[in-house]
Amino acid sequence: MRFGALLLLLAACAPMPLSAPKAPEAAEVRVSLVDFEFQPKALKVAPGTTLVFVNQGQAPHTVTDSRGRFDSGVLAPGAEFRRTFTEPGNYAIYCALHPYMVFSLEVGP
Template sequence: MKYGVLLALLLMACAPTTTAPSPTATPPVTQVQVALVDFEFRPATLQIAPGTTVVFKNQGQAPHTVTDGAGRFDSGNLAPGAEFRYTFQAPGAYQIYCKIHPYMTLSLQVGP
C-alpha cells in the first residue's frame, strides 16, 4: 500500500502543470507620424499621451512648417522629404499650423 501511494505522488509530481498564460501588456505608443501632404496635415486631429513624440514628415511637393499657435515650437521650413520631431510632455490642446500655408491646421490633444 505504501508503494502505491508513493507511486501516485511521484506520478503527480512529474505530471505537467497547466497554468494560464500571463497577459502581455501592450507597450504604450511613444511615437506617431503626421504627414504634411497636399497642403494639409494627415491626420487633421490627433490625441496622444504625454511623452509621445510626433514625427511630422513633409510628403508633399511644397515646403511647409510645423508651428505651434502658442509659440512653443516651430520647425522652420521643411523641404519635401524632410521631417521634424517634437515630444509633447505638457498636457493640453495644441493648435498647429503651417506658416507658409496658414489654412493648414492640426488640432492636437495631449492627455485625456
Template sequence: MPTRRQLLSRAITAGVALPLAALAARAGGLAPAVPPPAPTRPVPATPAMGQVHQVSIQGFAFVPAAIAIAPGDTVVFTNRDIAPHTVTSESGVFDSGRLGSGQSVRMSFSARGEYPYLCAIHPRMRGTLRVG
C-alpha cells in the same frame, strides 16, 4: 647507449606528456576544461518609452488633422508635398522651421493640453494636437 625499446618508450611518454603539459598551460594550470556558467542576474526593467505617432503633410493638409497622444509620446511630422511647410503652434510653443519635401521633424510632448498648429507658409493648413 639506450636500447631501441627504451628510446621508443621515452618517445611515447614525451608524446603524451608534452601535449598534456601544453594543454594545462593554456587552460591556466589545473582549471576545469569547461568554464563555469556566468551567474544569472535579473535585468533591470527600463522605463517604458512613449509611443511614436505619424502625421503626414500632403496635399497641403496635415493628415490626420487632429491627433490625441499621451504625455511623453512623440509625433513625427513628414512633408510629403513638393512645397516646403512648417509645423508651428499658434501659441508659439513649438515650431519645426521650414521642412523641405521628404524632410521630417520629431517632436515629443509632455505637457497636457490642446495645441492648435498651422503651416506658417500656408496658414490655411491647420491641425490640432491633444496631449492628455
C-alpha cells in the same frame, strides 16, 4: 526566513517602488504633411508621445505652434520634424507658409 522579511527583500529588489506611476510608453506617431493639409488633421496622444511630422508633399511646409512654443522652420519635401509632447493640453498647430493647413493635437491621458 520569515515571510514578511522575504516580502521586504522582494520589494527592495524591485526596480521601482510599487506605488510609482507607470512610465509613459515611448511611442512615436507619424503625421504627414501633404499638399496642402496635415494627415490626420486631429489627434489625441498620451503625454510623452513623440510626433514625427513628415513632409510628403512637393511644397515646403512648417509645423508651427499657434502659441509660439515651437516651430519646425521650413521643411523641404522629404524632411521631418520631431517633437516629444510631455505637457498635457491642446495644441493648435499650423503651417506658417499656408496658414489654412491646421492640425489640432490633444495631449492627455
